[in-house]
Amino acid sequence: MSSRGKVITLQxxxxxxxxxxxxxxxxxxxxxxxxxxxxxxxxxxxxxxxYLPNNLAGSLSSRKSRMVAVIIPSISDIVFSEVLSGINxxxxxxxxxxxxxxxxxxxxxxxxxxxxxxSFRPAGLLLNGGMARSADAEKLLTRRNCPAIQLWDCxxxxxxxxxxxxxxxxxxxxxxxxxxxxxRRIAYVGAELxxxxxxxxxxxSLKSALAAAGIDLLSMICEVRPRQAVTGRFLTxxxxxxxxxxxxxxxxxxxxxxxxxxxxxxxxxxVPDQISVIGFNGTSLxxxxxxxxxxxDMARTEIGQKAAQALLxxxxxxxxxxxxxxxxxxxxxxxxxxx
Amino acid sequence: MSSRGKVITLQxxxxxxxxxxxxxxxxxxxxxxxxxxxxxxxxxxxxxxxYLPNNLAGSLSSRKSRMVAVIIPSISDIVFSEVLSGINxxxxxxxxxxxxxxxxxxxxxxxxxxxxxxSFRPAGLLLNGGMARSADAEKLLTRRNCPAIQLWDCxxxxxxxxxxxxxxxxxxxxxxxxxxxxxRRIAYVGAELxxxxxxxxxxxSLKSALAAAGIDLLSMICEVRPRQAVTGRFLTxxxxxxxxxxxxxxxxxxxxxxxxxxxxxxxxxxVPDQISVIGFNGTSLxxxxxxxxxxxDMARTEIGQKAAQALLxxxxxxxxxxxxxxxxxxxxxxxxxxx
DNA sequence: TGCCGCTTTGTTATCGATAACATCAACTAA
DNA sequence: TTAGTTGATGTTATCGATAACAAAGCGGCA
Numbered sequence: 001m002s003s004r005g006k007v008i009t010l011q012x013x014x015x016x017x018x019x020x021x022x023x024x025x026x027x028x029x030x031x032x033x034x035x036x037x038x039x040x041x042x043x044x045x046x047x048x049x050x051y052l053p054n055n056l057a058g059s060l061s062s063r064k065s066r067m068v069a070v071i072i073p074s075i076s077d078i079v080f081s082e083v084l085s086g087i088n089x090x091x092x093x094x095x096x097x098x099x100x101x102x103x104x105x106x107x108x109x110x111x112x113x114x115x116x117x118x119s120f121r122p123a124g125l126l127l128n129g130g131m132a133r134s135a136d137a138e139k140l141l142t143r144r145n146c147p148a149i150q151l152w153d154c155x156x157x158x159x160x161x162x163x164x165x166x167x168x169x170x171x172x173x174x175x176x177x178x179x180x181x182x183x184r185r186i187a188y189v190g191a192e193l194x195x196x197x198x199x200x201x202x203x204x205s206l207k208s209a210l211a212a213a214g215i216d217l218l219s220m221i222c223e224v225r226p227r228q229a230v231t232g233r234f235l236t237x238x239x240x241x242x243x244x245x246x247x248x249x250x251x252x253x254x255x256x257x258x259x260x261x262x263x264x265x266x267x268x269x270x271v272p273d274q275i276s277v278i279g280f281n282g283t284s285l286x287x288x289x290x291x292x293x294x295x296x297d298m299a300r301t302e303i304g305q306k307a308a309q310a311l312l313x314x315x316x317x318x319x320x321x322x323x324x325x326x327x328x329x330x331x332x333x334x335x336x337x338x339x
Numbered sequence: 340m341s342s343r344g345k346v347i348t349l350q351x352x353x354x355x356x357x358x359x360x361x362x363x364x365x366x367x368x369x370x371x372x373x374x375x376x377x378x379x380x381x382x383x384x385x386x387x388x389x390y391l392p393n394n395l396a397g398s399l400s401s402r403k404s405r406m407v408a409v410i411i412p413s414i415s416d417i418v419f420s421e422v423l424s425g426i427n428x429x430x431x432x433x434x435x436x437x438x439x440x441x442x443x444x445x446x447x448x449x450x451x452x453x454x455x456x457x458s459f460r461p462a463g464l465l466l467n468g469g470m471a472r473s474a475d476a477e478k479l480l481t482r483r484n485c486p487a488i489q490l491w492d493c494x495x496x497x498x499x500x501x502x503x504x505x506x507x508x509x510x511x512x513x514x515x516x517x518x519x520x521x522x523r524r525i526a527y528v529g530a531e532l533x534x535x536x537x538x539x540x541x542x543x544s545l546k547s548a549l550a551a552a553g554i555d556l557l558s559m560i561c562e563v564r565p566r567q568a569v570t571g572r573f574l575t576x577x578x579x580x581x582x583x584x585x586x587x588x589x590x591x592x593x594x595x596x597x598x599x600x601x602x603x604x605x606x607x608x609x610v611p612d613q614i615s616v617i618g619f620n621g622t623s624l625x626x627x628x629x630x631x632x633x634x635x636d637m638a639r640t641e642i643g644q645k646a647a648q649a650l651l652x653x654x655x656x657x658x659x660x661x662x663x664x665x666x667x668x669x670x671x672x673x674x675x676x677x678x
Numbered sequence: 679t680g681c682c683g684c685t686t687t688g689t690t691a692t693c694g695a696t697a698a699c700a701t702c703a704a705c706t707a708a
Numbered sequence: 709t710t711a712g713t714t715g716a717t718g719t720t721a722t723c724g725a726t727a728a729c730a731a732a733g734c735g736g737c738a
Contacts, residue, residue: 007484009694020718025696033715050482055458057694060395060723064696067455075423075439081415084441092448097455100414100439102423109431116406116436119394120459143389145346348724359688364726372685396724399693403726 008049017045028053059121068311069117070126071101071110072151073196078283079253079300080128083151086304087126094312096123103131105195111137122146124311129153129164130198147314149307153198154325161310163303163324167198170296171205173330174250174278177294179213181337183248183276186210187218189235189260190252191227199227199252202280206250218243232256236263246275248336254279254295261291261335277335292333298326347390356384367392398460407650408456409465410440410449411490412535417622418592418639419467422490425643426465433651435462442470444534450476461485463650468492468503469537486653488646492537493664500649502642502663506537509635510544512669513589513617516633518552520676522587522615525549526557528574528599529591530566538566538591541619545589557582571595575602585614587675593618593634600630600674616674631672637665 010021017024019038026032027042028051034042045051059065068091072080088098101117103110111134117125118140125148127141141148141158150162178186188207193200207217220239225231232251236259239246251257257279264271271277271291282297306324332338349360356363358377365371366381367390373381384390398404407430411419427437440456442449450473456464457479464487466480480487480497489501517525527546532539546556559578564570571590575598578585590596596618603610610616610630621636645663671677 007694008482011694021695022719023717026717029696031696032717035716038716050478052454052479052482052484053458054399054460054694055455056395056399056460057723058458058696060393060399060725061694061696063723067459074420075414076417076420078415081413084414085443088441092451097440097452099456100441101436102420102427102439104424112431113436115391116394117438119392120406121393121395139389140391143347143391145391346724350724360725361689362687365687368726370726371687374686377686393724396693397726399695400724400726402693 008051009054010051013042013046013049013051016049017042063121065121065123066096067120067122068096068098068124068126069101069120069122070098071103071113071117072128073103073105073131075100075102079152079281082300083304083307086301086306087308088304089301090305090308090312098126103128105131105192107132107134107137110134111140114140118144118146123315124149126151126307126311127159129155129157129162130167130196130201132195132197147311149311149314151303151307154323160314161307161322161324163307163310163326165298165303165326165328167201168205170280170328171202171207172209173296173328174202174206175209175213177278177330177336178248178250178276179210179215180339181248181276184215185218185243185245185247186215187220187239187243187246187249188251189220189232189239189249189256191222191225191231191235191256193221193252194223196227196252199280203252218246227252227256229255229259229262232259233263234259236260237267240264240267240269240275248276248278250278250280252280254281254283254293257293257295257335258291261293272334272336276337278330282331291335294333294336295331297329297331300326302326347388348393349390352381352385352388352390355388356381402460404460404462405435406459406461407435407437407463407465407647408440408459408461409437410442410452410456411467412442412444412470414439414441418491418620421639422643422646425640425645426647427643428640429644429647429651437465442467444470444531446471446473446476449473450479453479457483457485462654463488465490465646465650466498468494468496468501469506469535469540471534471536486650488650488653490642490646493662499653500646500661500663502646502649502665504637504642504665504667506540507544509619509667510541510546511548512635512667513541513545514548514552516617516669516675517587517589517615518549518554519678520587520615523554524557524582524584524586525554526559526578526582526585526588527590528559528571528578528588528595530561530564530570530574530595532560532591533562535566535591538619542591557585566591566595568594568598568601571598572602573598575599576606579603579606579608579614587615587617589617589619591619593620593622593632596632596634596674597630600632611673611675615676617669621670630674633672633675634670636668636670639665641665 010024014021014024024042027034027039101113129150130153148159150159152164154164210217220235279293279295282295303326349363353360353363363381366378440452463485468489469492487498489498491503493503549556559574618632618634621634642665
């Protein structure tokens with residue numbers, strides 16, 4: 001906070017409008033009964049002085065806030081931008097502002113973010129599920145002073161509500177998709193599963209669904225490279241060289257799948273004739289490039305909406321613990337054969 | 340802010356540790372001279388009670404804050420995630436937390452975000468350049484109570500510092516790249532230029548550079564569709580059908596370029612033999628799919644770093660208006676012929 | 679012995695708003 | 709006329725921290 005010019009407070013506005021601080025406060029919040037004439041005078045004074053309310057003082061005093069804290073693992077993940085749209089579309093009309101923090105899947109960073117955001121006494125906290133959470137973070141959440149909601153995972157944990165897909169279901173859908181097409185030599189390509197626990201659950205679910213059908217899933221997982229296209233490409237190369245017999249690959253997400261496809265094409269491996277491919281999270285990109293990737297899609301915007309609606313309800317009334325489960329849909333592209 | 344349990348304040352910690360509020364405050368901030376023994380006792384008390392500082396009160400009283408507000412147009416734009424990494428990498432070690440707001444290129448939303456963030460009296464404000472800014476927003480920025488820095492555009496406006504590429508230069512680079520290869524029937528494909536003023540400047544710069552060479556740029560611009568792959572695909576189709584003579588296309592960004600390439604491939608148009616293509620913003624994706632897109636790259640992380648460093652300096656000392664200009668580099672892919 | 683200065687801790691006055699209640703005028707109803 | 713309402717505005721006491729200064733304890737040194 002640098003010292004540029006004098007800070008305008010309610011007091012200055014009050015003096016200029018010839019009323020008390022309290023009256024100015026009421027006018028600007030639209031509270032209480034104030035005559036039209038006074039209201040007009042106050043507004044004009046505030047405008048002329050360029051008054052900017054100090055939320056620190058306001059929220060401290062009223063113990064209320066219109067700020068909603070959202071903490072997501074990665075802002076570059078296309079996934080979250082759609083969830084966020086849903087959140088904003090629901091909260092902004094109600095006068096709430098969302099402030100976003102990015103944890104980069106790092107528990108330490110997430111903990112500090114939770115602490116920083118809670119210390120501003122927000123109206124609500126929206127957190128991403130499927131992250132390894134530190135003990136400190138858990139403790140902070142226990143002592144939180146606002147409702148907290150889990151996003152991106154319908155398995156709610158200890159929070160007040162959760163909205164997202166079932167990652168177990170996603171794994172099973174992939175298994176079925178491959179099995180229905182008679183594919184049996186199946187591989188999984190992923191990265192950073194120790195960070196992205198949702199992806200990990202999909203992986204484990206796929207693995208056990210296949211195991212139930214007597215199939216052993218081959219895994220190509222790298223914990224140190226990012227969950228991105230380049231990594232998908234690299235791991236696919238490793239996979240194909242080591243296991244040329246593979247018939248199908250499921251990738252952690254669409255970005256990695258696109259990377260993998262780029263290698264398969266270059267290596268002259270035909271998709272889906274020789275190898276079938278499924279990604280996760282239908283993104284606009286996945287359907288606009290040459291290959292239309294078979295993927296699993298869901299209503300991401302709606303996840304955000306449901307989460308925000310739940311938050312509003314919890315703020316208004318009291319309880320409403322619960323879950324909203326996002327429907328998953330396999331989008332048939334041309335990287336697996338249609339049935 | 341819901342009423343779950345009693346809120347723990349400095350007072351409760353002080354009582355439990357058998358000291359005054361002030362002592363607790365000093366211990367937890369690491370300020371003043373406090374004996375090791377007292378420090379230990381206070382820390383333990385705070386920990387046992389699960390004390391969470393109230394930043395509203397703290398910042399109000401000290402008129403200092405460790406929060407930095409960042410407002411970006413779109414979190415899904417891969418571009419900003421890298422800039423943000425640079426910002427966080429620089430600010431977090433100094434104990435600052437960044438809170439992000441998303442404006443979606445909407446001036447009204449941006450204005451409300453600026454207002455909301457400034458009303459929390461942040462230590463600094465990082466804004467994206469190249470947005471149409473409302474009069475209210477300008478007024479807020481004039482009366483701001485913290486340093487403000489412009490990102491993503493080295494043309495700083497009225498702010499304290501700016502870090503980013505020169506979009507004029509980018510347009511010229513594209514023009515030269517095409518001209519050097521003897522291409523003369525050139526088109527531009529973009530969207531939402533009334534919102535993304537940086538893109539608009541690149542476009543205008545390209546257009547005038549070509550005009551200087553006696554070439555009339557053909558424009559395919561849609562103001563209502565999003566700046567994404569699907570739009571790139573759609574507009575490219577329109578373009579090619581209406582103007583089959585086109586030899587080169589520059590796209591607003593890599594995502595749109597990938598969409599366009601997908602159409603060109605499907606239509607059996609060979610790249611770069613029949614049509615050369617250049618995108619903007621080398622993204623990891625652009626280099627991992629089948630086609631290696633020729634694009635313009637820059638050190639995005641460094642933009643964030645420079646902006647954050649400038650902020651720290653301005654916070655510490657007083658002045659330091661200035662500019663940091665990000666170097667641009669044409670990355671040769673296989674969508675234009677090498678020279 | 680008494681004054682000085684250092685370390686450690688406490689006191690008091692804010693920061694800039696809002697909640698809750700008080701006040702006062704005008705007006706209504708009995 | 710007089711009490712009772714209602715509407716419009718002001719007063720006082722917080723909210724939970726920190727700044728700035730005051731005070732107490734202690735040893736050193738002339």
